[in-house]
Amino acid sequence: xxxxxxxxxxxxxxxxxxxxxxxxxxxxxxxxxxxxxxxxxxxxxxxxxxxxxxxxxxxxxxxxxxxxxxxxxxxxxxxxxxxxxxxxxxxxxxxxxxxxxxxxxxxxxxxxxxxxxxxxxxxxxxxxxxxxxxxxxxxxxxxxxxxxxxxxxxxxxxxxxxxxxxxxxxxxxxxxxxxxxxxxxxxxxxxxxxxxxxxxxxxxxxxxxx
Amino acid sequence: xxxxxxxxxxxxxxxxxxxxxxxxxxxxxxxxxxxxxxxxxxxxxxxxxxxxxxxxxxxxxxxxxxxxxxxxxxxxxxxxxxxxxxxxxxxxxxxxxxxxxxxxxxxxxxxxxxxxxxxxxxxxxxxxxxxxxxxxxxxxxxxxxxxxxxxxxxxxxxxxxxxxxxxxx
Numbered sequence: 460x461x462x463x464x465x466x467x468x469x470x471x472x473x474x475x476x477x478x479x480x481x482x483x484x485x486x487x488x489x490x491x492x493x494x495x496x497x498x499x500x501x502x503x504x505x506x507x508x509x510x511x512x513x514x515x516x517x518x519x520x521x522x523x524x525x526x527x528x529x530x531x532x533x534x535x536x537x538x539x540x541x542x543x544x545x546x547x548x549x550x551x552x553x554x555x556x557x558x559x560x561x562x563x564x565x566x567x568x569x570x571x572x573x574x575x576x577x578x579x580x581x582x583x584x585x586x587x588x589x590x591x592x593x594x595x596x597x598x599x600x601x602x603x604x605x606x607x608x609x610x611x612x613x614x615x616x617x618x619x620x621x622x623x624x625x626x627x628x629x630x631x632x633x634x635x636x637x638x639x640x641x642x643x644x645x646x647x648x649x650x651x652x653x654x655x656x657x658x659x660x661x662x663x664x665x666x667x668x669x
Numbered sequence: 670x671x672x673x674x675x676x677x678x679x680x681x682x683x684x685x686x687x688x689x690x691x692x693x694x695x696x697x698x699x700x701x702x703x704x705x706x707x708x709x710x711x712x713x714x715x716x717x718x719x720x721x722x723x724x725x726x727x728x729x730x731x732x733x734x735x736x737x738x739x740x741x742x743x744x745x746x747x748x749x750x751x752x753x754x755x756x757x758x759x760x761x762x763x764x765x766x767x768x769x770x771x772x773x774x775x776x777x778x779x780x781x782x783x784x785x786x787x788x789x790x791x792x793x794x795x796x797x798x799x800x801x802x803x804x805x806x807x808x809x810x811x812x813x814x815x816x817x818x819x820x821x822x823x824x825x826x827x828x829x830x831x832x833x834x835x836x837x838x
Contacts, residue, residue, distance in 0.1 A: 462824050465778055465831065469797050472775040473695075478687055481680045487712055494710050496742040563738045564718040564731065566810035567791060570738045654744055657787065661741060664788035664819075665811055 497574055497654060498560060501581045505554035512550060516543035530615070531608045535601075542601050545594055553580065568665045571658060578655050582647045595643070599635045603628055679719050682728050683712070689732050689798075696794050697740040699783060707743060711736045726807070733800075734808050737791045781830040785823065792816065793823045 479487075493503070520539055523532065557577050563570065607628075611619050620628075683690075690711050698704040715735050722731050785793065795805045802820075806813045 462828065465827060466797055468771070468774040468778045469782070471771065472779065473688060473692060478691075479684075481684045484680055484683050484687070484712065485676075487709055488716055490709070492706070492709050492713070494713060495706060495744050496710065496714070496739055497744060498742060500744060563714045563735045563742075564721050565738065566734065567737055567741070567808060568810035571741060574742050657745075658741070661786060661788040664786060665809060667815075 496563075497578055497651075497658070498557070501577055502554070502557060504581065505550055505557070508550040509547060509554060512543060512547050516540075516547070519543075527609070529608050530611060535604055535608050538601050538604055542594075542597050545597065549594065556580070568662070571662045571665065575655065575658050575662060578651050578658070582651050582655060595640055596632060596636045599632055599639065603632065675719065679716060682732075683715065686729050686732050689729060689736055692794060692798065693733075693736040693740050695779070696782060696790050697743070697787070703745075707740060710743065711739045714739045730800075730804060730808060733795065733798075737794075737808070741787050741791065777831060777834045778827075780834065781827050784830055785826065789819070789823050789826070792819050793827070796820050796823075 493499070516539070520536060520543075523539070524536060529535075557580075560573065560577060565573070607620065690708050693711065694704040694707045698707050715732060718735055722728070782790065782793065791809065792805060795808060800808070802813050802816045805816045805820075809816070811819075
């Protein structure tokens with residue numbers, strides 16, 4: 460089997476392509492369609508995190524401030540501000556790192572390396588020390604504090620939180636963190652892992668020297 | 670004014686070289702919807718990257734770079750055809766009256782190419798489009814000797830798959 464024959468068959472298949480004219484190209488350019496490349500998808504994800512984080516923060520803090528009345532409301536609102544502040548700063552920090560990444564006109568191998576780095580950074584979001592040991596436990600802790608403060612009402616915390624209860628809460632916090640961290644990692648991996656593996660395989664093929 | 674001029678220049682160049690976008694979309698997508706999306710995505714990436722085009726390379730070379738980068742980085746919802754074993758690909762297409770022998774061959778070539786991985790597709794598409802080893806090395810950033818070896822390997826792979834598909838028997 461001659462390869463030129465294969466090549467010609469391949470070339471023939473494009474002869475009948477419906478070429479579009481200049482105005483059709485211009486129209487296609489005007490249509491705002493979401494890009495399906497990994498980089499753009501991740502940029503959208505970071506933006507989504509930022510906006511939902513901000514909206515949720517405003518709504519929750521507003522709701523608690525207006526409708527809830529308990530002794531430690533101010534401390535709790537402060538905890539919420541801290542938590543959402545940390546979450547938003549983290550998302551903004553990551554987004555800014557890739558905001559200007561434009562890799563599509565680079566050579567294939569370096570462009571692929573950059574794409575892999577960006578995806579890995581996103582997939583590892585929950586693996587980072589900050590997210591793992593601070594952000595995640597902080598969010599669970601905030602939730603716990605909310606129920607404790609609400610239960611307490613006007614009673615002093617020391618009256619309902621005995622040493623024994625405090626140990627129980629700490630253990631629950633550790634267990635909840637230990638459960639939620641792998642869950643969040645699994646979700647991220649499920650979203651991007653296959654694609655990441657495929658890209659790594661592709662890079663290996665480019666790097667595979669003779 | 671400058672932007673309008675740039676846009677006009679861009680549209681003319683794209684109109685002239687749009688075959689590259691058709692080829693890449695067809696190479697990396699099995700379904701029509703996916704092809705249309707990828708075509709659009711490549712077009713947008715080209716427009717966004719156009720200010721960086723500095724005439725150091727041919728427009729078609731630069732265009733291939735952008736198109737292939739977009740195609741490689743695109744997310745696939747499902748990997749139907751690439752995971753199909755060869756035996757599942759219909760080989761009796763030639764028996765159907767509506768298919769001429771030529772059409773059948775084209776179909777089989779595309780099926781065989783569909784079984785290559787993303788990197789192999791990028792290299793062979795450039796080779797099929799008569800790019801030299803030097804140019805392929807320049808676009809992909811791999812050595813010329815490596816390009817040669819890879820092309821030979823891909824050719825054998827394609828020939829083997831096509832043989833299994835009864836191409837040109």
